[in-house]
Structures are given as C-alpha cells and as structure tokens.
Amino acid sequence: MTIFVAWLCAILIALGVVRSASAGERPEVTVEQGRLLGTQIGALRVFKGVPYALPPIGAQRWRAPAAPAHWNGTRDAGVFGASCVQPPYPSTSVYFEAPRPMSEDCLTLNIWSPKEARKAPVIVWIHGGALLRGTSASPMYDGREFARRGIVFVSVNYRLGILGWLAHPGLSAEAPDRVSGNYGLLDQIAALEWVKRNVGAFGGDPANVTVMGESAGALSISYLLASSRARGLFTKAIVQSTNARAVPHLREAVFGLPTAETIGTAFASAAGAANVQDLRAMDAAVLTSIALKTGFVSQPIMDGILIPDQLVNIFDRGQQTKVPVLAGFNSGEIRSQRTLIPQIPDDPAGYEAAIAERYGDLAPAYLKLYPASDIAVSQLVSTRDIVYGWATERLVRTMAAADQPSYLYIFDHCNAATRARDLCAFHASELPFAFGLAGDPNSTPPNWPKANTEDIRLARNMVDYWASFATTGVPHADGAPAWPDYGKREAYIRFTAAPNVGLNPEPGMFELHEDVMRRRRANGQQWFLNGAPIVPHDTPGHSHAEK
Numbered sequence: 001m002t003i004f005v006a007w008l009c010a011i012l013i014a015l016g017v018v019r020s021a022s023a024g025e026r027p028e029v030t031v032e033q034g035r036l037l038g039t040q041i042g043a044l045r046v047f048k049g050v051p052y053a054l055p056p057i058g059a060q061r062w063r064a065p066a067a068p069a070h071w072n073g074t075r076d077a078g079v080f081g082a083s084c085v086q087p088p089y090p091s092t093s094v095y096f097e098a099p100r101p102m103s104e105d106c107l108t109l110n111i112w113s114p115k116e117a118r119k120a121p122v123i124v125w126i127h128g129g130a131l132l133r134g135t136s137a138s139p140m141y142d143g144r145e146f147a148r149r150g151i152v153f154v155s156v157n158y159r160l161g162i163l164g165w166l167a168h169p170g171l172s173a174e175a176p177d178r179v180s181g182n183y184g185l186l187d188q189i190a191a192l193e194w195v196k197r198n199v200g201a202f203g204g205d206p207a208n209v210t211v212m213g214e215s216a217g218a219l220s221i222s223y224l225l226a227s228s229r230a231r232g233l234f235t236k237a238i239v240q241s242t243n244a245r246a247v248p249h250l251r252e253a254v255f256g257l258p259t260a261e262t263i264g265t266a267f268a269s270a271a272g273a274a275n276v277q278d279l280r281a282m283d284a285a286v287l288t289s290i291a292l293k294t295g296f297v298s299q300p301i302m303d304g305i306l307i308p309d310q311l312v313n314i315f316d317r318g319q320q321t322k323v324p325v326l327a328g329f330n331s332g333e334i335r336s337q338r339t340l341i342p343q344i345p346d347d348p349a350g351y352e353a354a355i356a357e358r359y360g361d362l363a364p365a366y367l368k369l370y371p372a373s374d375i376a377v378s379q380l381v382s383t384r385d386i387v388y389g390w391a392t393e394r395l396v397r398t399m400a401a402a403d404q405p406s407y408l409y410i411f412d413h414c415n416a417a418t419r420a421r422d423l424c425a426f427h428a429s430e431l432p433f434a435f436g437l438a439g440d441p442n443s444t445p446p447n448w449p450k451a452n453t454e455d456i457r458l459a460r461n462m463v464d465y466w467a468s469f470a471t472t473g474v475p476h477a478d479g480a481p482a483w484p485d486y487g488k489r490e491a492y493i494r495f496t497a498a499p500n501v502g503l504n505p506e507p508g509m510f511e512l513h514e515d516v517m518r519r520r521r522a523n524g525q526q527w528f529l530n531g532a533p534i535v536p537h538d539t540p541g542h543s544h545a546e547k
Contacts, residue, residue, distance in 0.1 A: 025040070026040060027115070029045075029201045029202060030201060032070075032197060033068050033069065033071060033075075034072065035073070037074050037075065038077045039078050043114060043115045044113065044114060044115065044144060045111075045112075045113050045115055046112050048078060048108075048110045049110065050077055050108055051107060052107055053065035053067070053068050053107040053187065053190045053191075055103075055104065056104055056105075056107060058280070061284075062280070063175075063183075064175075064186050065183075065187050068194075080110065081106060081157065082100075082105060083100045083102050083103075084102065084104070084158065085160070085163055085284045086135075086160045087133065087161070087288055087289070087292050088133075089133065092447070094336055094423065094448060097138060100137055102285075104163065106159070107191075108157055109155060109194070109195075110136055110154065111154050111199075112142075112144055112146065112147040112152070113152040113202040113204065114147055119203070119205040120152045121150070121152070121204075121205060121208045121471045122151070122205060122206070122209045122210065123146055123151050123153050123212050123238075123470050124156065124210070124211050124234070125143070125154065125155040125212050125213065125217070126156060126158070126211065126212070127141060127155070127213070127214070127217050128213065128214045128241075129215070129216055130216050131160060131161070132216075134217075135157060139437075139442055139443045140432060140435065140444060141435065142435065142443060143155060143435075145435060145436030146467055146470075149468075150471065151467055152203060154195055154204075156188065156191040157187075158184045158185075158191070158220075159184045160298065161291055161292075161298050162267065162288060162296055162298075165299060166183075167179075167180040167181030167301050168276060168279070170275055174276070179305055180250070180264070181264075181300075181301035181303060182300060182303060182306050185300060189227075189233065192234060196233055208235055208470075208471075209234045209235055210236040210237065210470040211237050211238070212237075212240075214241055214428060214430075215241050215242075218240050218242035221237050221242070222395065226307065226308075226309075226314040227307060230321065231321050235323055235324075236324045236326075237326075238466060238470070239325060239395060240434065241330060241392070242392055243528065244312055244394060244395075245529075246310055246527060246528060247300050247302055248260040248263065254302075255520075255524055255526045256524070256525055260301040260302075260303075267290070271287065271290045312521065315394070315398045316398075318398075318402060320399075322403075322404050323399075324399075324405040324407075325407070326407040326466070326469050326475060327392050327396050327406075327407070327408060327409075328430075329384070329392045329411070330425040331425040332414075332425035333427045334380045334387075335424065336426035336427050336428075341379050341383050342379075346375050346376075348375070351378075352372050357533055358533055359516070359533075360533060360534055362534065365508065366382075369385075369509060370382040385513060386529060387528070389506060393408065394510065397486070397510070400487055405473055405474065407486065407493075408486045408490075408491070409494070409495060410494045411425055412425050413429075413433070413458060413495050415452050415454060415455055416452065417450045418449040421449060429449075430462070430495070432455075433458055433462040435459075436462070438458070458497065458498060461495075462495065464476070465493075477499070480498070482501075490504045490505070
C-alpha cells in the first residue's frame, strides 16, 4: 500500500496536479486557468489573490462577471489581491483598518487548506461592510484555524458600493436579460461556481460547501438562499447578523421605495453623466466619492430574475434553498451603530406617547419588551431586534419549519475592554471568536478592544462549533455543551464567558416584529426602521405588496 501511495504521488507531481513541499519549498496546484504557486505555513497551504473572474474594468464595468483568463507558466499566489474600490472608515472607527491597495481589478479569492486534505469540507467566507466596504485581506478573516480543523477555507472579494450595486436603464438595456444591479451578488455566485469547479485541486469536497458571512455577508447569504441561480453551489449556511428589509424593485415603486433604475438615474445626474458611456469613462474612486456624498445605498435589487421577490415572501412560500443553517446575532449590535437608533423623545411620557402613535394596538407589547424605565437601553435593544434579531430568528424558524437542522445563537460576551468603552457584544465583535483568533493581537483592527484569556477559551469553543457544523451539519465542541437545534422548543446557545444552552431566547420579540412586518407589508410600507404609524389590524395586501 505504501509503495502504491508513493507511486500515485509521483504521478500526480509529474502531471502538475500537486507538488511536493519539502522544507522551504512552496506548494503548487493546477486550477482551470493554470498553475498556482502558494506558500506553506506548517501543515497548511495558502494561496492568495487567485482570480475567479475577468477584471470588471473598462467595458466590463457593471456587467456580469465573465470567466477568468488562462495564464502561461506559474502564477504567484503568495499575496492578497487588491481590495475592491471603497471609501475608508473614519480613523476613529472601531472597524478602521490601515488602507490597502485598491482596484477595480479585485475579483480574487484566497484558500487555506490542510496539506494532506482529501475530500475535505469547504467554507466560503463572504465579508461584511454594508456592501460598501470590506476586504478578504483583513487579518480578522484569516482561515488558518479552520484549516487546522480540516477545513478548506476560501475567502472572496466582490464588487462594492456604486460599482457593485448600481441599476440604470442604460445598463438594463444592454444586458442580455434586460436587468441591472446586483453585480456584487453575481460575483459571489461566480466565486462559488469557481470553487465548485476547482476546490478539488486544494483537497476540498465540492459536494460539501458551507457559505459563511457576517453583516452584509450574512445578508448576501440570505439572498443566495433565495436565488435559484445559487442553488446547488452550497450545502449549508452560517449566517451572522443578517437582516430582512424590503429592497427596491428594478422598475416598480414598492413599499414606499423609488425604483432602482430611478435611483441609478439620479446618481448619474449627480455625477454629471449623460449616459452609461459617460459613467464608464469616470474614475472609480470619483464615482465612489460621489456615491458616498449623495447617500447612494448599496443593496440588493429585486430584478425578477436573480432576486425574484422580497426575502420575506420567498421564505414564506418555502421557495428558498433548503439547507442546514447556523445563525445568530449579537446582544449589543447597535452599540457600534448608534446612527440606526430612531429619534424618539428621551423622557418617559414622550417616549410612551411616541410608541403609542407608531405602534397603535401593539404599543403595550412593545413597551413590555422595551420599557420607558430605561429608554437608552430600550432603544439599543429594540433597534437591535428590528434590524437583526427578528430577521435572524425568522430565518432559523423558516428553515426549521422546512425540516432543516437549524441552530440559533446569541453572542453576549463582554470583557473588560469592551465594557470600558460601552461596546459589549457590539456588531461584528463575534468575528475573532468565530475565526478562533481572539487573543492574537495582529488579527483585529487597531481600535478593536483587546482580548483576554477568557476570550481565548471561548474562541476555541466557537470555531470548533463552526468547523464541525461545516463538516457534518451538526455543531459540536469538545468540552462544551451539545448544541440543540432550534426545533419546536426554540432552543439556542448564548455565548457569554462560556456557551450556555437555553430556550426561547427573547420571549415575545419575534412575535411582535413579525406582526409589525406583516401589517406594514400588507399596507405597502417598508418595515425596516420605519417610524410611520402601522394600521390597527391586519389588512389584505395591496396588489403591489407581493412584488
């Protein structure tokens, strides 16, 4: 048997499929475009900056991603590719990272794999950043701890901001399917297709792929679940802090939103562009700056093809891809996103009057959950639930109702550094834990609260849960509680200093916001952070409510 293995390895090396990596030697693999030269770190192989599509530059700007070009010889995959064009975070932001090279030529991915991987489970990571910022090159997204647990870990870049999410009548007219926008989502699908075709070269199993994302990445996964174009490209989903707001229709005004093409036309006018050709001639950084100044919102677009309907409608009809899910949100999400908090009087009488005006007969239920006795905390918690909590539990509930294993968590950990800055369990604070990197000072941005010994123990548990879920569909961590699926008991895990199993995480929360959503939807209103009064009782949906 040993002789046969040695003979097989020799044949594979000769064919260029794999290359021996002795001490100091760099590993080599062959993918569909050509040969890649990576780096070896202990028992791990790492390949960075691998193109999965043609650069979306020139005439390819605002077009669906095209197949990547082949190259001759061996391509060095030792460094990250450029980040997609984006505005920087303010230097004082907890999310600020040192600037990296940016380019429209950014459709690349990175792979961490165990050296001896054979048919290993795969995770494809989609970063957050409001679909406006972010990069797969962030140290927080290093895949080494997953690879050490037998996972082939892939992280991807996708187009951001105005370059990733612009719809315009001129762009729709030139497209084969006569729609525009959603280029960032099309990029993610193209990356998943590349993974399906090529991950075997890195020892991964294309039949066992988990998509994983946080914030805008989690929102993206919600749309990947909803889109038939992504069906068959993944078998499980990890969804960290998603939302389920209404989004614009390409050509029809719905839920109080202008059409996506109207938004795009207004942007072109603000940019001084008469047509698509003028827009394509403009510098990408200039376009990004204008979009930021004019308040362009990067978001998915209901185009009737890639995204056929609103998320809530697709899931209500059971038309989403049915796969096991692990999903959750953070208890202090809004502590780093206070601009989301609606303007409501901060005195008890004014607060209760405002809630009564906005929520009508649902006001007592609202005030029971978010009382006037501590308005500041109530505003943080209610906004968290409106944006993240309800949407996350809705996703888990609908998947459980579709007989899919579904696991819910709430990240509620707070160390001394986050408590001192009033950032306990803030938005994205679970990332160093889910990646198993808490305690590594080089893995988080410079303004990030520092970790302690307790964090390292919790991180070990969390990355074990995540990796085992990607491997088997059941989250497991040695020395930690068994994670029951959500099921009829509404079971979940709360991550504090350690994992704790509980039932019915936020009693009454989901029911209240589900009722609010249904009433607003039936009345043709946006249900996301909407301060308008709701109708007193459920009413039949208007003709446009299901668009």
